[in-house]
Amino acid sequence: MSYELIALFMFASMMALLITGQRVFGVIGAVAVLAALPLWGTGGVEIAFAQSIKLMKWYPLLTLPMFIFMGYMLSESRIADDLYRMFHVWFGPVPGGLAIGTIGLMVVISAMNGLSVAGMAIGATIALPELLRRGYDKQMITGVVQGGSSLGILIPPSVVLVLYGMIARQPVSQLWLAGAMPGFLMAGLFVAYIAIRCYFQPHLGPALTREERAAITWGERIALLRAGILPFMIFFFMNGLFLMGVTSLVESSAVGALSAMAAAIIKGRLTREVFENTVRKTLGISCMFMWIILAALCFGAVFDGLGAVKAIEGFFLDRLGLDRWQVLILMQLSFLLMGTFLDDTAMLVIVAPLYVPLVKALEFDLVWYGVLYTITCQIAYMTPPFGYNLFLMRAMAPPDIRLRDIYLSVIPFVFVMIITLIIVMVYPQLALWLPGQFQGKLQG
Numbered sequence: 523m524s525y526e527l528i529a530l531f532m533f534a535s536m537m538a539l540l541i542t543g544q545r546v547f548g549v550i551g552a553v554a555v556l557a558a559l560p561l562w563g564t565g566g567v568e569i570a571f572a573q574s575i576k577l578m579k580w581y582p583l584l585t586l587p588m589f590i591f592m593g594y595m596l597s598e599s600r601i602a603d604d605l606y607r608m609f610h611v612w613f614g615p616v617p618g619g620l621a622i623g624t625i626g627l628m629v630v631i632s633a634m635n636g637l638s639v640a641g642m643a644i645g646a647t648i649a650l651p652e653l654l655r656r657g658y659d660k661q662m663i664t665g666v667v668q669g670g671s672s673l674g675i676l677i678p679p680s681v682v683l684v685l686y687g688m689i690a691r692q693p694v695s696q697l698w699l700a701g702a703m704p705g706f707l708m709a710g711l712f713v714a715y716i717a718i719r720c721y722f723q724p725h726l727g728p729a730l731t732r733e734e735r736a737a738i739t740w741g742e743r744i745a746l747l748r749a750g751i752l753p754f755m756i757f758f759f760m761n762g763l764f765l766m767g768v769t770s771l772v773e774s775s776a777v778g779a780l781s782a783m784a785a786a787i788i789k790g791r792l793t794r795e796v797f798e799n800t801v802r803k804t805l806g807i808s809c810m811f812m813w814i815i816l817a818a819l820c821f822g823a824v825f826d827g828l829g830a831v832k833a834i835e836g837f838f839l840d841r842l843g844l845d846r847w848q849v850l851i852l853m854q855l856s857f858l859l860m861g862t863f864l865d866d867t868a869m870l871v872i873v874a875p876l877y878v879p880l881v882k883a884l885e886f887d888l889v890w891y892g893v894l895y896t897i898t899c900q901i902a903y904m905t906p907p908f909g910y911n912l913f914l915m916r917a918m919a920p921p922d923i924r925l926r927d928i929y930l931s932v933i934p935f936v937f938v939m940i941i942t943l944i945i946v947m948v949y950p951q952l953a954l955w956l957p958g959q960f961q962g963k964l965q966g
Contacts, residue, residue, distance in 0.1 A: 528828045532557050532821075533876075547810075551817035554824045561828055569827070573819040577812065581772060582684070582694050587808040588775035589679045592760075592782040594800040596631075596753070599786035605630055605753060606648050608746045611738055618720025618727030620656060621666045622713050624649045628670030629709050630753055632677040642671035642911065646918035659726040660923050662719070665931035668911045669712055669938070672900040677705035678761065679775070682870070682899065685811065686892045689818050689874045693889075695764075695771050696957040700889050701896060703952055708897075708942045715938055752788065756781040765960065814870075822875030846884040850894075853877050854943070857898040858905060870895070890946075893953040897943045904932040904939075 532553055539549040551570065558566035577583065609623030616622065628645060645667035653663040675682040678698035687694040720727040760778035763769045769777060786792040844852070857873065874895075881891045903911040906929045915928050946952055 528561060532825055547813040547817040550821045554820035558824045569823055570820045573823055574816055577816050577819060580688060584772045585775035586681065586684055586811055587804055588779045589681060590807050591800060591804040592778045594803045595782040595786055598796045598800050599789060599791040601752060601785060601789065611743055611746050614730035617724040617729050618716045619729060620653055621658065621663055621716045621727050624666050625670045625709055625712050628673055629677065632674040645671055646915065650919065657728050661927050661931040662726050664915060664923055664928055665935045668904055668915055668932055669935035672903055672911065673705055673709055675899060676701045676896050678702055682896055683892060685815060685870055686895060688815050689822065689870065690878045690888050690892060692892060696889050697892050699957040699960060700893050700953040703956055704893055704897065704942060704946050708939065711938045711942060715934060752785040756785060818875060825875050849884060850886065854894065854898050858902050887954060889957060890950050890953050893946060897939060897946065901936055901939045904936055
């Protein structure tokens with residue numbers, strides 16, 4: 523069978539099974555195994571087993587449950603509530619200040635969690651009702667929560683970048699450092715958009731009244747700053763020790779998990795219910811990600827091993843006559859299309875085994891491409907008609923926020939994300955400078 527037929531057979535089989543509504547990891551793994559048996563020949567039956575052993579031996583995978591545990595511990599113990607109160611008092615006097623504070627909250631949550639779902643849950647349950655109560659425009663603040671929550675998959679410790687690192691065989695520490703500056707750039711552009719728009723249209727984000735500001739003494743304001751001490755200490759112990767070379771990647775994740783538990787104890791909120799909920803959710807999410815990674819490894823090993831990647835490379839470069847930048851743009855557009863009906867992990871599992879070898883063949887940096895993929899996922903998450911974040915927001919938002927409001931709210935934030943994507947594509951060093959500074963200095 524030719525390379526072209528192998529690629530067509532595997533991809534068409536995968537898409538046909540996905541239409542049936544089966545679980546993504548089951549579909550991907552089944553296609554890999556069923557293709558390996560007749561096409562690989564002797565030893566084909568052992569490919570899936572070999573990938574499971576490889577998964578179990580991948581030491582950095584231990585970071586996955588640790589960071590997920592840390593995020594859920596902070597969420598379940600309501601430490602994020604204290605953070606939002608702090609941002610509320612300090613940013614409230616500025617037009618649009620509470621919305622800017624919400625972006626700040628999302629950045630902090632992202633830096634402690636790595637999942638967009640947690641940021642969405644915290645923003646929708648804590649920030650959104652307060653912003654609505656204070657007369658903020660419902661479309662703008664719905665977009666603020668959705669855009670801010672998407673930062674969780676770009677700012678380290680990003681769980682999505684951990685998955686990409688496993689599938690693309692790239693060091694997670696380098697990927698995290700690469701995502702940091704683009705992530706903070708995007709957050710800064712969000713803040714700039716909110717500040718400029720509310721400056722010219724102050725009715726969209728009214729500032730705290732003079733009476734409300736006078737009711738909060740400076741002593742209370744200073745006291746509220748203590749709400750940020752624990753989260754920032756967790757961030758320092760986790761990332762600071764890692765960047766200084768004191769801890770390895772896995773050790774850093776353990777420090778983060780233990781620090782989050784210690785913070786809950788200090789606050790007096792580590793109850794049996796909080797601990798049990800945290801462990802249950804951590805176990806569920808971790809197992810789901812492990813199945814997804816295993817399926818992607820199986821599919822990638824078979825697809826690449828049978829030579830199907832050569833067919834894709836030949837199609838783009840030889841038959842269509844595209845240059846490498848045109849191929850890269852087409853890949854990003856395909857991510858946007860798939861993002862209308864798939865989440866980020868599903869897109870990664872389906873496309874990474876096809877695209878990662880192609881990106882390598884085109885001589886692009888795979889760490890840089892991981893950042894591009896993640897930003898594109900953020901855009902796809904918020905792109906109608908079926909963006910993942912849109913329906914998460916619909917499930918969590920108050921009844922007076924309609925689906926039409928949710929769709930319209932994301933438009934300016936999607937434009938900001940596209941601007942960030944273009945900047946990172948035009949200036950790769952924005953993502954690669956920081957990893958270059960720590961090249962060979964980090965463990966893991």
